[in-house]
Amino acid sequence: MTIVKAPKRAPQHTGPTAAPGAATLVDHKRKARFRRGLLCLALIAIAFVMLVPFLWMIITSLRPPSELGMANPPLIPGELQWSNYSDALKAAPFATYARNSFIIAISHTVLNLVMASMAGYALARLKFRGSTLIMGAFIAALMIPTYTKIVPEFLIVRFMPFFGGNDAFGQGGIGWLDSWWALIIPGAVTPFAVFLFRQFYASVPVELAEAARLDGVSEFGIYARIITPQIKPAIATVALLTFESSWNNFLWPLLVTSSDNLRVIQVGLSVFQNENTTQWSLLMAGTALATLPMVALFLLGQRYFVDGFTHAGIK
Amino acid sequence: MTLTRRSFLSAVGISSVALSAAACSGPTAGSGPATVATGKLSGQVSLLTPIFEGAAGKALLEQKLIPAFQKTHPDVSFKVDYVNYSALNEKLTTGLAGGTVADVLMLGVGWIPPFAAKGVLAELPAEFADGQGFHPRVLDPSRHEGKLYALPAVLDTRFVAYRKDIFEEAGITAPPQNWEELRGIAKELTRSSGGRISRAGIDAFSIDLRQGWEYALFANGGKLFDETGRKVLFNQREGVEALEFLAGLIKDGSTAFDFRSEAGKPLQLQTGNAAMALVNNAHFMTIQQQSPELIKEGKIGTFLLKNTTEAMFQGGTLASVSARSKNPDAAQTFVRYLASPEVILHTCEYRGSVPAISALASSDYVKNNDFVRFAVDNLDKSVSEGGTPAWMEIRDTIKAAVEEALTGKATAQEALDRLADTANDAIGRLQ
Numbered sequence: 001m002t003i004v005k006a007p008k009r010a011p012q013h014t015g016p017t018a019a020p021g022a023a024t025l026v027d028h029k030r031k032a033r034f035r036r037g038l039l040c041l042a043l044i045a046i047a048f049v050m051l052v053p054f055l056w057m058i059i060t061s062l063r064p065p066s067e068l069g070m071a072n073p074p075l076i077p078g079e080l081q082w083s084n085y086s087d088a089l090k091a092a093p094f095a096t097y098a099r100n101s102f103i104i105a106i107s108h109t110v111l112n113l114v115m116a117s118m119a120g121y122a123l124a125r126l127k128f129r130g131s132t133l134i135m136g137a138f139i140a141a142l143m144i145p146t147y148t149k150i151v152p153e154f155l156i157v158r159f160m161p162f163f164g165g166n167d168a169f170g171q172g173g174i175g176w177l178d179s180w181w182a183l184i185i186p187g188a189v190t191p192f193a194v195f196l197f198r199q200f201y202a203s204v205p206v207e208l209a210e211a212a213r214l215d216g217v218s219e220f221g222i223y224a225r226i227i228t229p230q231i232k233p234a235i236a237t238v239a240l241l242t243f244e245s246s247w248n249n250f251l252w253p254l255l256v257t258s259s260d261n262l263r264v265i266q267v268g269l270s271v272f273q274n275e276n277t278t279q280w281s282l283l284m285a286g287t288a289l290a291t292l293p294m295v296a297l298f299l300l301g302q303r304y305f306v307d308g309f310t311h312a313g314i315k
Numbered sequence: 316m317t318l319t320r321r322s323f324l325s326a327v328g329i330s331s332v333a334l335s336a337a338a339c340s341g342p343t344a345g346s347g348p349a350t351v352a353t354g355k356l357s358g359q360v361s362l363l364t365p366i367f368e369g370a371a372g373k374a375l376l377e378q379k380l381i382p383a384f385q386k387t388h389p390d391v392s393f394k395v396d397y398v399n400y401s402a403l404n405e406k407l408t409t410g411l412a413g414g415t416v417a418d419v420l421m422l423g424v425g426w427i428p429p430f431a432a433k434g435v436l437a438e439l440p441a442e443f444a445d446g447q448g449f450h451p452r453v454l455d456p457s458r459h460e461g462k463l464y465a466l467p468a469v470l471d472t473r474f475v476a477y478r479k480d481i482f483e484e485a486g487i488t489a490p491p492q493n494w495e496e497l498r499g500i501a502k503e504l505t506r507s508s509g510g511r512i513s514r515a516g517i518d519a520f521s522i523d524l525r526q527g528w529e530y531a532l533f534a535n536g537g538k539l540f541d542e543t544g545r546k547v548l549f550n551q552r553e554g555v556e557a558l559e560f561l562a563g564l565i566k567d568g569s570t571a572f573d574f575r576s577e578a579g580k581p582l583q584l585q586t587g588n589a590a591m592a593l594v595n596n597a598h599f600m601t602i603q604q605q606s607p608e609l610i611k612e613g614k615i616g617t618f619l620l621k622n623t624t625e626a627m628f629q630g631g632t633l634a635s636v637s638a639r640s641k642n643p644d645a646a647q648t649f650v651r652y653l654a655s656p657e658v659i660l661h662t663c664e665y666r667g668s669v670p671a672i673s674a675l676a677s678s679d680y681v682k683n684n685d686f687v688r689f690a691v692d693n694l695d696k697s698v699s700e701g702g703t704p705a706w707m708e709i710r711d712t713i714k715a716a717v718e719e720a721l722t723g724k725a726t727a728q729e730a731l732d733r734l735a736d737t738a739n740d741a742i743g744r745l746q
Binding site: 065066068070091092150151154155157158159174177250251254255258270271272273277278279 | 361368369370373394396398399402405406408409412413414415578581586597600601604605666667
């Protein structure tokens with residue numbers, strides 16, 4: 001029989017006669033609290049630095065024109081010019097622009113989630129000839145700079161057969177130009193989303209799918225009902241990134257549209273700028289309004305979003 | 316050459332359009348002199364414009380200028396595509412590659428030779444240059460190989476503005492007559508506190524770096540290219556001295572590379588943080604809106620940069636007709652309308668720009684705008700950038716070379732020699 005002596009208990013009081021072990025514990029706690037305090041201060045400072053551009057945007061959006069001309073304007077505007085917001089909304093059909101941006105961003109998000117997740121699932125879980133090559137092609141596609149794709153993509157859209165007055169050879173009309181097709185289809189599925197989904201699907205235990213297969217669940221059922229619900233962070237990440245890039249896209253919508261009723265909010269914001277002058281207060285008011293949906297979306301999905309980034313190793 | 320968004324699109328787009336332009340050129344392109352459109356006009360005219368893009372500009376174009384044109388030509392309708400200068404090249408390039416270019420194109424100064432050389436633009440009747448009262452010098456950027464391809468809609472000039480009150484305080488009675496004097500005055504008027512410039516002698520870098528150096532080059536009697544547009548001249552003595560002059564201002568401590576008027580903040584000259592500044596004529600509107608007292612009290616003066624030659628930098632926007640226009644007669648007539656005195660005046664008022672027509676010097680707009688009046692009075696000294704069919708590939712690489720020299724990463728000669736190599740490569744690719 002082994003007798004284990006109880007360890008000597010540290011005295012409860014922490015006065016001058018306190019045992020050395022207790023003092024170490026207190027020191028340790030104090031140090032931990034100090035380190036935590038320092039960390040909090042550093043995080044508050046970083047958060048403040050990140051917030052400054054947004055604060056500057058909001059403050060500028062409320063300034064009267066006279067303050068914009070001051071060398072050292074007051075931090076808080078002397079008179080809050082809320083009318084900048086209504087003036088900005090009157091300057092252009094922002095309701096139409098916002099509607100268009102929403103339609104495009106939602107369409108891109110839904111299409112990307114559906115198509116890229118199916119592609120990612122197939123590449124991660126289905127064995128078929130050429131899958132490695134296809135995965136390699138997706139990774140290679142990630143490395144192609146956006147601007148090098150613009151002219152070829154534009155030509156594909158322009159010469160799309162049977163659309164916009166084009167014949168079977170893509171001649172005679174304008175194809176998808178100046179239409180919803182051009183705004184939605186070319187950016188609908190991104191290789192990054194396929195890659196991200198593939199990584200997540202590959203990390204889900206194979207046993208789940210095998211058990212479902214034994215229970216007679218179809219392959220689509222396994223994808224849709226068993227495995228995909230396990231990768232919510234990936235879904236949130238892809239949804240948010242797709243929505244954000246689509247909402248903020250400026251160049252492509254500008255290139256493929258010429259009608260005002262198809263223009264998007266980022267193009268709309270340019271009404272406050274010309275080569276020579278910028279109406280800063282109105283531009284900032286418009287930008288603040290355009291930023292709101294993205295901020296709301298991030299606040300709603302930030303837990304999944306951070307999980308997704310951590311899992312995919314991106315920042 | 317570094318691959319940038321613009322350089323890539325310029326290279327791909329312009330080269331891909333060369334073939335299609337040759338195959339699909341419109342009725343006014345190519346052989347024979349252009350003729351003036353006569354007869355009744357009808358159909359749709361599409362317009363690509365970078366100068367009516369703001370809300371006020373859109374209202375001016377669609378509610379005033381186009382309806383006035385349609386009073387004379389009621390059967391002509393318009394489809395306007397608004398774009399700003401930052402994306403104009405991309406819009407044009409993709410449109411050209413896809414064969415969807417607008418009937419009327421509004422382009423920047425320096426853009427005519429590249430697009431005309433590729434057969435993208437239709438020649439305009441020579442008589443369009445006469446009779447409207449254009450100052451002869453402002454039509455230079457509208458021509459390529461002696462033919463007229465565009466008409467100036469608005470001009471945007473660069474010169475030097477200075478604070479008269481700061482000059483007077485220092486007992487300086489006249490603007491500098493050459494760079495040596497300018498550097499001396501700038502140094503004298505500079506104030507520093509805590510190792511930082513609190514008042515710069517000159518704010519030289521708030522305008523585009525490319526344009527700033529080109530302006531100094533012109534004021535030193537230099538040229539970018541020879542008459543044929545095939546030989547680089549900018550790395551000769553005049554260009555090197557111009558770049559050294561700008562770098563010298565930094566060395567003197569009269570300014571700093573990062574000393575400039577930040578976007579969204581008032582001009583350094585306006586706040587008294589700079590005694591002199593290279594400015595655009597449109598800055599007058601900004602000062603008028605934000606600091607009207609400076610104008611009322613007559614505190615802002617202007618002068619032309621001069622070393623060996625008194626020069627004014629001339630930029631602007633030109634209107635031209637696409638060689639592939641399906642409605643060339645209406646397009647041509649509309650271009651002439653855009654360059655008519657009343658339209659030019661309205662457009663200039665909206666943008667704070669300079670009219671290219673001498674007769675408008677007596678208008679209230681010119682009389683009441685000190686910068687515009689100064690520019691109109693000095694149109695005979697204006698010099699434009701560009702001058703080579705390879706300009707679109709060269710223009711975006713200039714800024715980096717100027718920056719290299721100003722930040723001390725290379726001497727002026729080294730930076731300009733490297734730039735000349737890039738320019739020669741681009742010129743060598745011309746057909």
